[in-house]
Amino acid sequence: xxxxxxxxxxxxxxxxxxxxxxxxxxxxxxxxxxxxxxxxxxxxxxxxxxxxxxxxxxxxxxxxxxxxxxxxxxxxxxxx
Amino acid sequence: xxxxxxxxxxxxxxxxxxxxxxxxxxxxxxxxxxxxxxxxxxxxxxxxxxxxxxxxxxxxxxxxxxxxxxxxxxxxxxxxxxxxxxxxxxxxxxxxxxxxxxxxxxxxxxxxxxxxxxxxxxxxxxxxxxxxxxxxxxxxxx
Numbered sequence: 466x467x468x469x470x471x472x473x474x475x476x477x478x479x480x481x482x483x484x485x486x487x488x489x490x491x492x493x494x495x496x497x498x499x500x501x502x503x504x505x506x507x508x509x510x511x512x513x514x515x516x517x518x519x520x521x522x523x524x525x526x527x528x529x530x531x532x533x534x535x536x537x538x539x540x541x542x543x544x545x
Numbered sequence: 546x547x548x549x550x551x552x553x554x555x556x557x558x559x560x561x562x563x564x565x566x567x568x569x570x571x572x573x574x575x576x577x578x579x580x581x582x583x584x585x586x587x588x589x590x591x592x593x594x595x596x597x598x599x600x601x602x603x604x605x606x607x608x609x610x611x612x613x614x615x616x617x618x619x620x621x622x623x624x625x626x627x628x629x630x631x632x633x634x635x636x637x638x639x640x641x642x643x644x645x646x647x648x649x650x651x652x653x654x655x656x657x658x659x660x661x662x663x664x665x666x667x668x669x670x671x672x673x674x675x676x677x678x679x680x681x682x683x684x685x686x687x
Binding site: 476507518522523544 | 576592593594595597598599601622633634654657658659660661662663664665666674675676677678679681683684
């Protein structure tokens, strides 16, 4: 199934801010992160500092993904 | 009024948005671009947001503020490039009594800094880098 991945800041500079990624059914954000971290060193460095959001809501790393979900890897925020 | 904007923030409009006859106090917090960070001179900032999620989170914080403090809330964050002294975030809170307005405004800015997906990139003499959380940084990709 296909999901959309959103990236920000330095990670978007490396990988682009929006990727379409093919994953196995019932993959989790953790699986997706592992897959992408194998391809992008900067994302791998972010590792455990990062939170995940699914369809604009913070989510758990073990949530099963659905076809078409938008998964965002959220580095520590720095607004304000 | 809950918004992200690429234009200069109209601070007076943010304040007016929380006026109400039953309010005895309005607290207006302005976050401005500072010319230094972690010992380095900063020339300018750039803000980026995960816009739809940032707006959802800001709406959620405003809703919680209304319920907890009986407050009227206006909340605007600027995006794009900002120069020193420009307003990056404006938060106005109106409540019947002043104590709640101070407390609520403080809670809103502190929670924004933890929970709303907005990031700043600092331009310094040593180059530009993305700020991560309080004090972390990720250098620009080569």
